[in-house]
Amino acid sequence: MDMAWSALGISLKVAGCATAISLVLGVGVGFLLARAHFPGRDLLDTVLTLPMVMPPTVLGYYLLVLIGRRGWLGGWLQETFGINLIFTWQGAVIAATVVAFPLVFKPARAAFEAVDGQLEQAARVLGIPEIGVFFRVTLPLAWRGILAGVLLAFARALGEFGATLMVAGSIPGKTQTLSVAVYEAVQAGQDEVANVLVLITSVVCLVVLMAAGRLAPGRIASK
Amino acid sequence: MELEIDIRKTLRSGKRNFHLDVRLRTHSRRIVIYGPSGSGKSLTLKAIAGLMRPDDGCIRLGGVTLFDSAAGVDLAPQSRQVGYLFQDYALFPHLTVRQNIGFGLAGGWRNPSPERRHEAVDYWLEAFKLEPMAHQFPDELSGGQRQRTALARALVAHPRALLLDEPFAALDPALRARMRAELDELQRRLEVPMVLITHDEDDVAVFGDHVSCLRDGRIADPGTDCSEALLHDAAD
Numbered sequence: 001m002d003m004a005w006s007a008l009g010i011s012l013k014v015a016g017c018a019t020a021i022s023l024v025l026g027v028g029v030g031f032l033l034a035r036a037h038f039p040g041r042d043l044l045d046t047v048l049t050l051p052m053v054m055p056p057t058v059l060g061y062y063l064l065v066l067i068g069r070r071g072w073l074g075g076w077l078q079e080t081f082g083i084n085l086i087f088t089w090q091g092a093v094i095a096a097t098v099v100a101f102p103l104v105f106k107p108a109r110a111a112f113e114a115v116d117g118q119l120e121q122a123a124r125v126l127g128i129p130e131i132g133v134f135f136r137v138t139l140p141l142a143w144r145g146i147l148a149g150v151l152l153a154f155a156r157a158l159g160e161f162g163a164t165l166m167v168a169g170s171i172p173g174k175t176q177t178l179s180v181a182v183y184e185a186v187q188a189g190q191d192e193v194a195n196v197l198v199l200i201t202s203v204v205c206l207v208v209l210m211a212a213g214r215l216a217p218g219r220i221a222s223k
Numbered sequence: 224m225e226l227e228i229d230i231r232k233t234l235r236s237g238k239r240n241f242h243l244d245v246r247l248r249t250h251s252r253r254i255v256i257y258g259p260s261g262s263g264k265s266l267t268l269k270a271i272a273g274l275m276r277p278d279d280g281c282i283r284l285g286g287v288t289l290f291d292s293a294a295g296v297d298l299a300p301q302s303r304q305v306g307y308l309f310q311d312y313a314l315f316p317h318l319t320v321r322q323n324i325g326f327g328l329a330g331g332w333r334n335p336s337p338e339r340r341h342e343a344v345d346y347w348l349e350a351f352k353l354e355p356m357a358h359q360f361p362d363e364l365s366g367g368q369r370q371r372t373a374l375a376r377a378l379v380a381h382p383r384a385l386l387l388d389e390p391f392a393a394l395d396p397a398l399r400a401r402m403r404a405e406l407d408e409l410q411r412r413l414e415v416p417m418v419l420i421t422h423d424e425d426d427v428a429v430f431g432d433h434v435s436c437l438r439d440g441r442i443a444d445p446g447t448d449c450s451e452a453l454l455h456d457a458a459d
Contacts, residue, residue, distance in 0.1 A: 118311075119313050119316075121274050121300070121309075121313070122309060122313040122315075124274070124299070124300040124301055125272050125274070125305065125307040126376070126380070127302075127304070127327050128301065128327065131332060132332055136334045137315060140334075141317060
């Protein structure tokens with residue numbers, strides 16, 4: 001049973017980090033796509049949305065090519081800093097981030113686009129610098145939509161399986177998350193362990209979804 | 224206070240082009256730009272506030288050049304020190320009346336707490352009888368209270384001029400007359416120069432020391448009487 005709790009701990013750690021990174025990147029990219037007009041904007045949006053529809057194993061393969069020991073980025077990290085991401089929990093964070101990120105930046109972009117531009121203009125005329133306009137008007141008004149996306153991203157990161165398995169493997173107590181542990185338990189015929197793991201996962205996901213539903217009624221229900 | 228506007232702007236929407244060509248020069252403290260909707264009144268007001276950038280020309284207010292395409296001057300809205308009353312007031316829906324009025328007084332990245340008191344904010348809350356609503360949010364206010372809150376927010380930092388975009392259009396007729404009288408009295412007391420845009424000739428009668436008529440993006444020749452335009456509009 002220790003293994004179940006350590007898997008829960010790893011899952012929360014990985015999903016928490018992935019959600020935090022997705023939040024910062026998602027708000028930034030969402031705001032950029034909502035406000036800036038530049039060539040290739042739609043292409044960027046599409047590419048960043050791709051992880052939502054692509055099989056996680058394909059994403060995992062891409063990540064291996066990129067951050068693997070002989071990958072473009074991974075090889076450089078290994079040579080320059082001696083950093084290896086494969087089969088580490090940090091690797092699992094990267095996998096979960098790629099998968100969860102679209103769930104933050106999509107609603108963030110929509111929420112920023114829904115903010116009445118006249119309110120930002122009112123703030124500017126009152127002498128508030130652009131950074132203040134963002135943190136005092138734009139972000140507070142878009143916050144509910146963003147937060148709903150963040151909770152969904154957390155739930156998605158918690159359930160990540162394919163990409164995580166390919167990048168971080170399944171090392172008990174080190175990289176084995178809940179969803180991977182369920183698979184291992186069933187494969188090994190440990191039905192009792194699997195039951196506990198499934199129950200824990202279900203409760204955590206239920207809580208997250210209920211919280212998300214309270215924040216943005218309608219938006220979640222229509223998905 | 225001298226206001227000098229000489230600007231041009233071309234806007235494209237679909238296949239239609241709209242040309243704005245506004246020339247206006249006055250020493251009056253009460254300026255009304257009168258014209259039907261779609262004549263470019265709002266664009267002109269936005270240009271003064273720095274919310275719309277003209278293609279070329281210049282805008283001077285009280286000896287300060289706000290915009291001059293030839294000299295490459297284009298002050299940010301933040302540095303123009305004007306008060307702006309938006310047509311539907313543009314109150315911040317997530318902030319209380321007190322926070323809305325004090326919005327421009329607080330620097331930094333964070334909104335001041337609802338409890339934070341400020342002398343100037345207290346003054347306006349009292350002057351506009353808004354004290355009982357100080358902790359309410361804009362969607363809980365009546366039309367008149369909303370307008371007073373927006374006016375207080377614009378006036379609290381002592382702007383060099385007050386720009387008003389159809390200030391009474393959102394109010395019902397009885398309230399409109401009352402708020403008009405209130406603004407009239409307020410302007411005389413504060414002596415703040417104001418530019419008011421409207422399509423309501425009652426506004427022209429009360430506030431129009433200097434009246435410019437705008438039609439299809441152009442100001443009628445300065446000096447000509449507006450009454451013809453007024454009569455024409457009333458017949459529509």
